[in-house]
Amino acid sequence: MDWRSQASIEVLQQRAELMRRVRQFFYDRKVLEVDTPALSQRGVTDCHLENLVTTLSADATGQALELFLQTSPEYAMKRLLAQYKTSIYQLSHVFRDDEIGRHHNPEFMMLEWYRIGFSMNDLIAEVAELLTDCINAPATDIITYQQAFLEHTQCDPLTAAGRDALHQRLKQRDDTASWMQAETDTDTMLQLAFYLWVEPNLPADRPVAITHFPATQAALARLSETDDRVALRFEIYYQGIELANGYDELIDSAVQAQRFAQDNELRQAHSKLMKAPDERLLAALEHGMPTCAGVALGFDRLLMIATGADHIAQVQPFSVANC
């Protein structure tokens, strides 16, 4: 039986030490640790994320209750932010269906934090500090999504002409032509182009923050006030691994409700089940969330980089293959 952990005792010690350092990092900055529930009555609407779902046989009123294992503690943390208006962080296990691979396990640890009054750039600077403090990473480079595309593909992802040129190139590649011919979703096309041409060419020896993603990939980020083609969203890559995703947070309840609706339209177009919007999050935003920036960082991936592991199962006590 494969009952043994694939992680060595040294890696488990490093895992414990990394958790300790992360907690110290936030303790020193007076950021409150919270631990919101893994279960919620609402799931995520994002078309490309799926909750694992479970059912409580009877709630307090004797009714069966469907509960969603959280793909990230985002909604719950934002409700705390709206109520208490203080910076918070969380180290928690999160769950995602359909995600298994070298960098993916359906259950993994997320480090997520929100900083009141921070801009996107303030938060990128803090992520960079955390990477240096916790895993001795060198200084973080910052480049916009548009600039990264221009450098590595000579195409501008923010103009129709640039996107057409990228699409044409993908239609001509032997390894993608079969389905790219019929693909009509611009974001899918851009994400593939990013994966094939930008990601492999990012510097591996230092972290890189990619900023200002297209507005259509805003997720829960605010749009830029100076250029509405882009959102104040960033991602951090280091050593070829996508490590973190952050936003200058959307705090407008009406816009948030629109995003939920757009997500569900996309779900319908992809023949996926629609998800009920989290009305408690909307109520919290309605009450008033402070201006803030937030980021979610894959803790296991951080440990993979620190230990040089090439599979996520090597840094978790147990993975889906033997849990």
Add this chain to the structure above:
Amino acid sequence: MANYSTNEFKGGLKIMQDGEPCSIIENEMVKPGKGQAFNRVKIRKLISGKVVEKTFKSGESVEGADVIELELAYLYNDGEFWHFMNNETFEQVAADAKAVGEAEKWLVEQDVCTLTLWEGNPINVQPPNFVELEVTETDPGLKGDTAGTGGKPATLSTGAVVRVPLFVQIGEVIKVDTRSGEYVSRVQK
């Protein structure tokens, strides 16, 4: 033939690509922080033998290939076809030169080979990893030499040419690794 979703991809699964049956060697899911997941897949084209990489959109379906593998004993060559037989059912299968390809030089009567059939027709013949063949032609060489030197070429009964140690003589039977085409040892008959 059934379609397979990328979620069902795994090593050994047979799918159609570019009009050719293919076998999946490796499958890796990749996913950006937010957005569409992709499957990066390494496949072997079963007719041309080429190994290529493809990137699919996760969740998409791909046509399956009607491919089966059979363990069959080699019988004989009639000049046009190579005939094989299932030792249990005695059913016979004939493979043409295209399917047999490089395997021709390793076919020994009664040896069990792996035949790949696409829609019932043989497209590939895989000889056993080791075969035993008689040396029909080689330089007499020097007595007392050991296996350490570069050796000499030897032609085998099937026409295959392999490098053998200098002490190997005409009429001897040798064991050859068909994957590398390398001499393994002499066989006592």
